[in-house]
Amino acid sequence: MVEVEERFGGRPGLMTSAREEILHRIRRATHDVPKDEHAEDVPVERGYRKRDEAPREEIVARFAERVAEYEATVHRVNEDDLPRAIAEACERRGIEQLVVPPGLPEGWLPDGVELLRDGVSMQLSNEELDGSDGVLTGCALGISQTGTIVLDAGEAQGRRALTLLPDYHLCVVREEQVVGLVPEAFQRLEETVKGEGRAITFISGPSATSDIELNRVEGVHGPRTLEVLIVA
């Protein structure tokens, strides 16, 4: 550790490293904690709700409703109608160049649109992403309680920049991907985080700010339009 600190402007001249000193200060400050107390001995009562017991249809309906409350556009479609719904959404939006992440089902891709495919070996540049008209992705999860879409940089989602630079995000959520409560989502994501350690992004509506007189304004830096297709 000491070498790293010195290289980046830490203070090498001091007797002990910052790390040792901070740890020492903490141990001195917590002298009231009994020596034989383990962290797990400090009780944490988890009396909050862990699982939504409502019927599936209700959970999915609530998800749709709450995503829409963030000013996102939501459609519920059947599997068979999905390609048409995607094509229609792109047409409504006037998409000419559409960013496509690796692993997106070929059947989803609309005709008559230039596809910008992001590859593992051939990544699109930030400028290409910035200049595109939109991006089409799947997702890892939906959270009904909060109307949140979760991306985990996995299949059909791609790396984070793909859903960040284009101004329009069209996202496909399958009904079986929707969980009830926030704790259910963190439980499902645990494996991804502990395994590959992929980045996770929670998206609840389009980019927004309330910085001017607390008025919610859609779109400062992220995609200003979020459209969600929920597939039965």
Add this chain to the structure above:
Amino acid sequence: MEIKAPDAFSGGKTPSFEESARESLADAQLRRNLGKATQTIRAKRAVAVEEMPDWEQLREAGRALKSRTLRHLDEYLLQLEESVKRAGGQVHWARDAEEANGIIAGIAKSHEAKEVVKVKSIATDETKLNEHLESEGIEAFETDLAELIIQLAGETSSHILVPAIHKNRSEIRELFMQKLGARDLSDDPPDLANVARLYLREKFLKAKVGISGANFAVAETGTVCVVESEGNGRMCTTLPPVLVTLMGIEKVIPTWRDYEVFMQLLPRSSTAERMNPYTSFWTGVSEGDGPQEFHLVLMDNGRTEVLDDEIGRQTLNCIRCSACLNVCPVYERTGGHAYNSVYPGPIGAILTPQLVGIGKPGSDSLPYASSLCGACYEVCPVKINIPEVLIHLRGKVVRHKQDEGGIKGKLDPENVAMKAMAKTFSDRRLYEGAQRAARIGQWPLARGGAIHRLPGRLAGWTEARELRPVPEQTFREWWRSRNGSAEGPGS
């Protein structure tokens, strides 16, 4: 209005809360902006919290998790360090602001970065990172809309969450036309936001180094998270090839699953939303996705001093939601600048004096910037008993004055009076004697059952309130005459 007085974290003498509050209170526009903003968000928060049948259980879990972490902070920090390194990140430790700034500037210079993009981080405001980078020839661009507004205006933040809460739309329009050369601009918020979008997009695309704070970092997995609304947090933590995150050592939480508690508490308490628009979680470095070099700087800067105080320790539970600001009757009227600190409002009134230490006139005045109404405790998502800590700190301020004041401190009239009072209150004979003396002494002052003006140095007390005179007969005297006995009750 130029508002760049030295704050509690910079050198120099900081004005007291009373002095600064007087200035803020005289600004009618500021009070209008603040009143509107705090009322709006208060009402919204109440709705967002009411929707949760298990809100109290979540608060209790949040408090308990923080308590667990703080009692074993050394172990959790070591575990965090190991997890981040395992995931491909680098970890640095900084005793104080100067060391943290030095480390961050060193990283930027090693990449020959002349410009860095930043996502709102109060920790970097605390260390005055932007000023330090400037002195090293590096320009830091704030990318949060409100932070951009105050950076362009050369001002400081007045609210944890809505730093430009003191500015209205026409003031912002003027500023953007002047500083960003925007023309034909309306004062419609979407138009104003669009100007910022275009200006900053260019910065994001060419920045080599991004700088962020952290809302939480998980010891178990090394996963750091930034909670935001606009997408500038995603930009800063995704686009530049190098990412540096500065976090206070108290921001660590034990396990990944603990996010399920804090990610329910924070959004509803801060922006009064079920969930904020964007939250980014990253674990070290991911191949082919985002920055390929990640540095986490763990900073003390006074936090271990707070930890050292068994009553004050709970202050470190704070998750910077700002709910306490929005409900505080004092904050609502004075705004954030009166606190002369990057941490305003009730939480600032207890955090600032503990971080910078008792004995600085400016921050010593902060524990008194409260009516002790307790609204802040009620809304706090991690159950910090702010009134308890305020009173505890008032005691510390007084004791400090007694201990450090030397002979002058000992002869200070307030001090002498308090000492005499303590002696009188602890002795029945002295107490009853004082009551008799007061009854005689007060007759020229009491008019119509109230004392309106006390003489001399005591006049301050009656400036804002009336005083009830000592009654003709005390309860003890009445009791004695009733029983015909010399014994008072409970004596």
